[in-house]
Amino acid sequence: DGGITQSPKYLFRKEGQNVTLSCEQNLNHDAMYWYRQDPGQGLRLIYYSQIVNDFQKGDIAEGYSVSREKKESFPLTVTSAQKNPTAFYLCASTFGTAATGGLFFGEGSRLTVL
Amino acid sequence: GQQVMQIPQYQHVQEGEDFTTYCNSSTTLSNIQWYKQRPGGHPVFLIQLVKSGEVKKQKRLTFQFGEAKKNSSLHITATQTTDVGTYFCAGRKIGANAGKSTFGDGTTLTVKP
Numbered sequence: 656d657g658g659i660t661q662s663p664k665y666l667f668r669k670e671g672q673n674v675t676l677s678c679e680q681n682l683n684h685d686a687m688y689w690y691r692q693d694p695g696q697g698l699r700l701i702y703y704s705q706i707v708n709d710f711q712k713g714d715i716a717e718g719y720s721v722s723r724e725k726k727e728s729f730p731l732t733v734t735s736a737q738k739n740p741t742a743f744y745l746c747a748s749t750f751g752t753a754a755t756g757g758l759f760f761g762e763g764s765r766l767t768v769l
Numbered sequence: 770g771q772q773v774m775q776i777p778q779y780q781h782v783q784e785g786e787d788f789t790t791y792c793n794s795s796t797t798l799s800n801i802q803w804y805k806q807r808p809g810g811h812p813v814f815l816i817q818l819v820k821s822g823e824v825k826k827q828k829r830l831t832f833q834f835g836e837a838k839k840n841s842s843l844h845i846t847a848t849q850t851t852d853v854g855t856y857f858c859a860g861r862k863i864g865a866n867a868g869k870s871t872f873g874d875g876t877t878l879t880v881k882p
Contacts, residue, residue: 758859
C-alpha cells in the first residue's frame with residue numbers, strides 16, 4: 656500500500672545529542688514537509704521541500720536540518736542547538752510542486768529529551 | 770507573517786447536537802484545507818476549498834469558504850461519538866511561498882453520549 660512511513664515512532668535522547676527522524680513515502684509525491692506539534696497546539700512548519708535537492712525553511716527552522724537527496728526520502732535532524740526539542744514530529748507530502756492538494760501525514764515520531 | 774486563527778479552542782456537545790468551528794486568516798488565501806486528528810493520532814486530510822464562496826458537503830459535514838477567501842467554517846450536523854477529535858484548518862497563501870500551509874491551533878471536539 657502507498658503511504659508515508661516515519662521512524663522511529665518513539666525516541667528518547669539526552670541533552671546535547673543530535674537525532675535524525677526518518678520519513679519515507681512511496682506515493683510519488685513531489686513536495687514533502689516537516690511539522691512540529693506541541694500539546695494542545697497546532698502544527699508549525701519546520702522545513703519543506705518541493706523538489707529533490709532543494710528545500711526551504713519554515714517558520715521554526717532554527718535547530719533543525721534536512722536533506723532531500725531522493726524524491727522518496729526527507730529526513731529531519733534535530734540538533735543540540737534546538738532548545739526545546741521534546742515534541743511530536745509529523746512528516747507530510749503532497750502531489751505536485753505547486754502543492755495545490757491536501758497533505759498526507761505519516762503517523763508521527765514522538766521525541767523526548769531527558 | 771500570515772496568521773490563521775481558529776475558534777473555539779474547545780467544544781463539548783451532547784451527541785446529536787450540531788458543531789461549528791471557524792477559521793480566519795489575516796491574509797487572502799489561495800485555498801484552505803481541513804484536517805481531523807483523532808486523539809493520539811495524526812492529521813487526516815478531509816477536504817480542500819479553492820473558490821470564493823465555495824460550499825462542499827461530506828455526509829454530515831459542511832465546509833464553507835468565505836467570499837473574500839479569508840475565512841472558512843466546518844459544520845457538523847447531529848454529532849456522533851465518532852466525530853471526537855481535533856479539527857484543523859490550514860491555509861495557503863497566494864504567490865510566493867504558496868507551497869506552505871499555515872495551520873490554525875485547532876478546535877477539539879468532545880461528544881458526550
